Amino acid sequence: MSFGSLLSAGEIGAMTLSNRVVLPAMDMNLCDDGDFSKAEIAHYTARAAGGVGLIITGTGAVAWPNGGCSWHQPSFSNDRHIPSIRALADSIHGAGSKLCVQICHHGKTAGVDTAQGRPLLVPSLPDGKLDLAALQDNTMDELAKLGTASQGKQATYKEADEDDLAWVIDQFVQGAARAARAGVDAVEIHAAHGYLINTFLSAGYNKRTDRWGGAIENRGRLMTEIVRAVRAQVGNTIAISVRLNGMEYGLQDGMTPSEAAIFAVMAQDAGADAIHVSANAHNPFADFTDGPLPSGEAQYREFARIVKKAVTIPVIAVGRITPEIGNEMIARGECDFVSMGRQLLADPDIVNKLKADQRKSIRPCINCYVCVEQNFFDAPPKCAVNPALCNEDIAELVPAPHVKRVLIVGGGPAGLEAARIAASRGHVVSLYEASSRLGGTAWFSQLTTPDNGPLVDWLEHEVRRLGVQIFLKTRLSAHEIKQLAPDEVIVATGAVRNRPSNERTDYARSRVYTGDDLRALLTGEGTVTSASPQARLVARLARLARISSKMSRVRSLSRAYLPLSKDITVIGGGLVGLELAEFLAARGRRVTLVEQGAQLGLPMAMPRRWTAVKRAVDHGVQMRRSSADVVSTRDVICAGDVVAHAPIAQELRASGSVVHVIGDANDIGYIEGAIHSAGEIARGM
Ligand SMILES: Cc1cc2nc3c(=O)[nH]c(=O)nc-3n(C[C@H](O)[C@H](O)[C@H](O)COP(=O)(O)O)c2cc1C
Numbered sequence: 001m002s003f004g005s006l007l008s009a010g011e012i013g014a015m016t017l018s019n020r021v022v023l024p025a026m027d028m029n030l031c032d033d034g035d036f037s038k039a040e041i042a043h044y045t046a047r048a049a050g051g052v053g054l055i056i057t058g059t060g061a062v063a064w065p066n067g068g069c070s071w072h073q074p075s076f077s078n079d080r081h082i083p084s085i086r087a088l089a090d091s092i093h094g095a096g097s098k099l100c101v102q103i104c105h106h107g108k109t110a111g112v113d114t115a116q117g118r119p120l121l122v123p124s125l126p127d128g129k130l131d132l133a134a135l136q137d138n139t140m141d142e143l144a145k146l147g148t149a150s151q152g153k154q155a156t157y158k159e160a161d162e163d164d165l166a167w168v169i170d171q172f173v174q175g176a177a178r179a180a181r182a183g184v185d186a187v188e189i190h191a192a193h194g195y196l197i198n199t200f201l202s203a204g205y206n207k208r209t210d211r212w213g214g215a216i217e218n219r220g221r222l223m224t225e226i227v228r229a230v231r232a233q234v235g236n237t238i239a240i241s242v243r244l245n246g247m248e249y250g251l252q253d254g255m256t257p258s259e260a261a262i263f264a265v266m267a268q269d270a271g272a273d274a275i276h277v278s279a280n281a282h283n284p285f286a287d288f289t290d291g292p293l294p295s296g297e298a299q300y301r302e303f304a305r306i307v308k309k310a311v312t313i314p315v316i317a318v319g320r321i322t323p324e325i326g327n328e329m330i331a332r333g334e335c336d337f338v339s340m341g342r343q344l345l346a347d348p349d350i351v352n353k354l355k356a357d358q359r360k361s362i363r364p365c366i367n368c369y370v371c372v373e374q375n376f377f378d379a380p381p382k383c384a385v386n387p388a389l390c391n392e393d394i395a396e397l398v399p400a401p402h403v404k405r406v407l408i409v410g411g412g413p414a415g416l417e418a419a420r421i422a423a424s425r426g427h428v429v430s431l432y433e434a435s436s437r438l439g440g441t442a443w444f445s446q447l448t449t450p451d452n453g454p455l456v457d458w459l460e461h462e463v464r465r466l467g468v469q470i471f472l473k474t475r476l477s478a479h480e481i482k483q484l485a486p487d488e489v490i491v492a493t494g495a496v497r498n499r500p501s502n503e504r505t506d507y508a509r510s511r512v513y514t515g516d517d518l519r520a521l522l523t524g525e526g527t528v529t530s531a532s533p534q535a536r537l538v539a540r541l542a543r544l545a546r547i548s549s550k551m552s553r554v555r556s557l558s559r560a561y562l563p564l565s566k567d568i569t570v571i572g573g574g575l576v577g578l579e580l581a582e583f584l585a586a587r588g589r590r591v592t593l594v595e596q597g598a599q600l601g602l603p604m605a606m607p608r609r610w611t612a613v614k615r616a617v618d619h620g621v622q623m624r625r626s627s628a629d630v631v632s633t634r635d636v637i638c639a640g641d642v643v644a645h646a647p648i649a650q651e652l653r654a655s656g657s658v659v660h661v662i663g664d665a666n667d668i669g670y671i672e673g674a675i676h677s678a679g680e681i682a683r684g685m
């Protein structure tokens, strides 16, 4: 497919962009006392060098530390910050892109205000408490870290008065002026995501009856006055973008797309050059995966389309937009630019790869929310699939000083990633996989988590492209490995899923499946040890029909037929058990999820965990936390007892080989652990 629309040049105000791909604001939390640090500049510069048309920095506070949400965010409140903004601008320009800084007052979420004893500025005092039920699945450590920005202090609120609002407008003007003096190409006024301007726009938060509340023109006044004043200050030297919510999920009287379109026109009339259409959810602990980080592909597409119809200035769309969808949206006139947030955290080189016709080489974001979880702790994001995020020094793979013969045992994500990096660095790599396909547990996890599929496809594509020798259906003994005499051996054989011990007599009258049994049952691969004759027949038929060649087929077929009884107990409510419970319940099973620990869904990143628990409950899953309940259902699935296991490594070590053990074979860390541990070893060889 060609990406002609996405890769065509475009204009926002006086700014000409080389293509339509935008890096939206994402907090890196790498600033030092409000200054862009070297690491933060390296992050943005890597995306600029990767071909992105416009770089927007993570949200900065115009009056920092006043109205700040983080101790590590950019500040625009003092001239002393100008040199670091200029250093960033020079670096981005040197890499061929344009720079926009996002400026904000964080209003009701300004944790730094709380920490420093100031009340949070709001249009109206909040009424009603947030439903915090989701936090029951947080560990004590997570709960403690959630209070990092506010230093654990209790928030107080102040209804903004005329003086406060005049000050806020002036702070935006001064912040934008500083940014312009430092050489940026644009500012983005943050009027979304529950921050101060947004709370004035939204009838859900703004209950005022003065000139700042009530009618839509009044609610829009703070935004329009800021845009107008900033425009008057900076003239046409820089462009102005305004970020708006196209929707407010879970908020009574929250913004709708048609209201967003009216605010967009107001912003345009006040002097804005572009509207960036995002969305938000009122309760971050319940609905974060709706907004501001949607889990649905192109979830906000319709909001952008509605805004685009109302305005004449460019519209930037966002929200899990793939290159294909983005190209189509632009070609159809639904928007003018597309932001790719997490996808550009996962792979900074998207644009260059599209230009070079290497679509399949783009490392996919797997929608796991590991990155943004760190923002809840006021920390820099980590990426499950890209260890170089916030650590750009390791992004470039340095050629190996001595070419080695590297033998990898196991073709799951850890083995594949190690093979990819080792081969990229010039080593001669061979990979042995006992089963008939690559991807290991990650491949099977697509059954419940389809977003993992593209990662497996990408890893396979890359190792084949790089010429890694792949041997499927080959289980080597330690002796055979010795005979092949590799220079280095990497063991990535994954974890083992144990069968419950015989002491659990309460299982005696149930059919007990492990994850491996279930895999065999559904795909026809492997052996089903403990299923009914009927289930074994299904497994055989599945094998004959080669049903397992595509997991999407297994997923859809499982909606029509599952060889499991109506009542199922899933033992182990961690990441795997929770997703499995939801999957089975969505297929009409009455599921009881039993977890010994106090929390469900660990170690899933918090936003996804909260949503997964909510969805499982919505599907009728019975949750038993802190429980060792006796099982009485016919079918029992053990999703808990997963242990690292690498006996072949011990054998090899005993005979003097250099062996590295990575991924779940070394320490249970799922995809993130697999990719990161593989990188550490393969970069150092
Ligand atoms: C780690 C992280 C930090 C974010 N910080 C900001 C921010 O500072 N300001 C903002 O407007 N949006 C922020 N967002 C939201 C993104 O700009 C974007 O709208 C969102 O990720 C949806 O786009 P995507 O699906 O392409 O990732 C952040 C997102 C992530 C992943």
Ligand code: SF4
Binding pocket: 342, 343, 345, 346, 364, 365, 366, 367, 368, 369, 370, 371, 372, 382, 383, 384, 385, 386
């Ligand atoms: S951490 Fe997960 S969600 Fe975030 S960018 Fe990486 S793969 Fe995507």
